[in-house]
Amino acid sequence: MATRAFQRLPTAPAGRILALRLAAIVLSLFIIAGVLALSGHSPLMLAELILRSTIGSRFGLEDLALFMCPLLLTGAAVCVCGTIGLWNIGAEGQFYAGAIAATGVALGLHGPAVVLLPLMTIAGIAGGMAWITVPTLARAYAGVNEIITTLLLNFIASLLTYYLTTGPWRDRISGAQVSTQRIPVAIPEMWGIVHWGFPVAIVIVIGLALVLSRTRWGYEIRLGGANPEAARYAGIPVRVRIISVMLLSGGLAGLAGMFEVAGTVHRLQGGMANNFGYLGIVVAVLARGSCLNVIPAALLMALILDSGIVMQTQQLSSSVVLAITGLILFMIAIGDELAHYRPLARTTTGEKTR
Amino acid sequence: MNKQSAPPGMPPGTPPVLQLRGIGKFFPGVIANKDVDLDVWPGEIHALLGENGAGKSTLMNVVTGIYQPEEGEIILDGYGQAFASPQDAIRAGIGMVHQHFKLVEAFTVAENIHLGWDEAPRMASPAMLEARTREISERFGFPVRPDARVGDLSAGEQQRVEILRVLARRARLLIMDEPTAVLTPEETGELFRALRAFRAQGNAVIIISHKLDEVMEISDRVSILRGGRKVGTFLTADCTPSMLAATMVGRDIVRRNMRARPEGAAPIAADPVMQLRHVSVRDGRGVETLRDVSLDLHGGEILGIAGVAGNGQRELTHVLTGLMARTAGEIMLDGNLVERADPALFAHAGVGHIPEDRLRSALAPSLSITTNMALREYTSPPIDRHGLYDAKAAGELAHGIAELAQVSIPDFAMPVRNLSGGNQQRLVARREIRIATRVLVAAYPARGLDIGAIATMLGYLTDLRDQGVAVVFISEDLEDLLNVSDRIGVMFHGRLMSVIDAEAADMATIGLLMGGREPADLPGAGVRQ
Structure with missing residues (x-):
């Protein structure tokens, strides 16, 4: 028998994961610094600049919060779907659907913000839910793989946004390209340019974590995700739960779109989802299935995004920035996997482990 | 010899x-x-x-x-x-035909025959493969349709493909594992004719x-x-x-009568708590996996179910616990007709279920022990408080179950899969016993346990019986069945062949029934239905 010096644990302790992720990030920063130094940039100067324009200044912190807001919601959308064992790859499309619905309300109705904002919120959530309805029903009743259906609907939502912003809803006032006119209402700002959507998103994520761990419904979702057969055995209507969870997931992503329209961009723009839907998948994976972990995961992702923008101002091309992002996430994935391994004591090596 | x-x-x-x-x-x-x-x-x-x-x-x-x-x-x-x-x-x-066919369902018959065969031509059109298959099929006398997709074929046709696959590779010794389990009587007849022809050419079959x-x-x-x-x-x-x-089956059976009731034990109830009337179940392929089963369960009685595994025990268990819908017949719970298969309805009516494959169907392996122990009672107080899930109450429940099951657990938050199979089984058993106020369906509850634990498990069953619960005890261990059961039903090919009095039962009778002998043909044993 081959000797195995390491044993793979089915579950990795949280402490080890955290330690290995930090190590992975530090290691990838060194690699990046090395490569940047070789290509004639000064890593120290870049690092200083990045720190100053993210966590080192008030303006940087505000930017970070604005990046985090949609990531929190799309991350939570993917995370809650994952709890019942399904992958919502379509947060991007649901984000657009929510943004379109909210913009429609803002452009079509007239009234004070107190009336319009709640209506836009409802429209945003409903838009996201509507966008995931077909994948949901197909999954629940016909067993159609939700990964494919949610993904494909992203392209339709994205192109629909381009159509609206260049066609019927195009900006006829200032003539801005691929954009609607500025919408008449906005989510109030609480701290600089950070709007109230940010704390609301934090509260939603915490609330979701509580619902999943502290309610009967959450128990049924967790059981259904961990073992659908055991859930059926326990008498849980798994199909109904799948429908409710997927609609909730779509609603969260739709809300992210509404917040972006009404709080940050103040108009519907082609390409405004900015990959937030796909990055929500990354956030959920980093959170390792725990809704509460979505908060630090969204912060890390926002930091990476923000740093990327700073680097682009320093004549680093966007592909280099993407490669750097990929490297960091790749190293974290390796760290996560390594956290599962435990060295075996000397005495037991060489014996057949069964 | x-x-x-x-x-x-x-x-x-x-x-x-x-x-x-x-x-x-x-x-x-x-x-x-x-x-x-x-x-x-x-x-x-x-x-x-x-x-x-x-x-x-x-x-x-x-x-x-x-x-x-x-x-x-x-x-x-x-x-x-x-x-x-x-x-x-x-x-x-040497060629083997397994009980569960090893064919690619999405491929045609011809493709399956040639898959992984070193004599298959390297470049071949479908027409050529089909022509070769037709030639092989005629040579060995097993008619198949070379262009049909295997997934569309009946079990008998799939078996012919499997046999041809083996024969085409020049097998002289054909090994067949339970070849007739999935066949109709006509298909069995055809198979036997073909096997005799194969034998006549000087080949051998196991x-x-x-x-x-x-x-x-x-x-x-x-x-x-x-x-x-x-x-x-x-x-x-x-x-x-x-x-x-x-x-x-004839090893020395230790008959240890566990049928004797202690003082104050509940008597066998006169009215049945659950009744099956001509219940049949068909699987996705249209095969009848449970055929016309009629059965009465009485409180205070243990009904043993004997039979070689795979003869309808799983389907019977699932019908009795609401996990599987019947295709014909009636189920009465407390004299009321059960309209549809609904596991929650059965569980709330006091039907507990220790399933055969606990890790797959009774536990969520990746979730904590506490979460798993709450599975049957999360909908009722104290764990459920107006829709909220009380984790503390769930923890107390889990501690209580573990104590009764005599399983020492260092950390109730660890995934239940970290426990040994025996400990998982004890925990599931105690959890189910808690809700089994009317009926407990226990499928192979002693599987994977050591001798001491088996005795404990059988003790659980007799304790429940003494409390007036109807116990269905499915096992392949005749010794355990004879020791605790009041009546023993024998299953064969989805049918309940006969229900016999355990006290008067003899091994030979049970063995014959397990092998598919009709009760009417038996030499006048104590048969009662």
């Missing part, structure tokens, strides 16, 4: 196709085979008979190169052989079966395995079904 000489009618000097000498195969803690000698001659159909766990499958896996034996030798046509892989065995002319009548019909000789060892080889002509049944 283990004749070295050829059976009558064999020209002298002919070596056996296959000779096994002192085969031993061990797994950690288990002796799967020990000292097995077996001769299979050209032109014979050799039946291999034995209970579950008697070592038939292991022995055949040794012969086909899937396992390497730790002891003994394999001799083919007089020459010693060692198979490093199944491919070696196939090259040596057929693994539980069905005594079929063994009597098709085989020339029978070898019986018990507890991993061969009991003997007999000329089928010299055998009777009852003698085979007795030899198959």
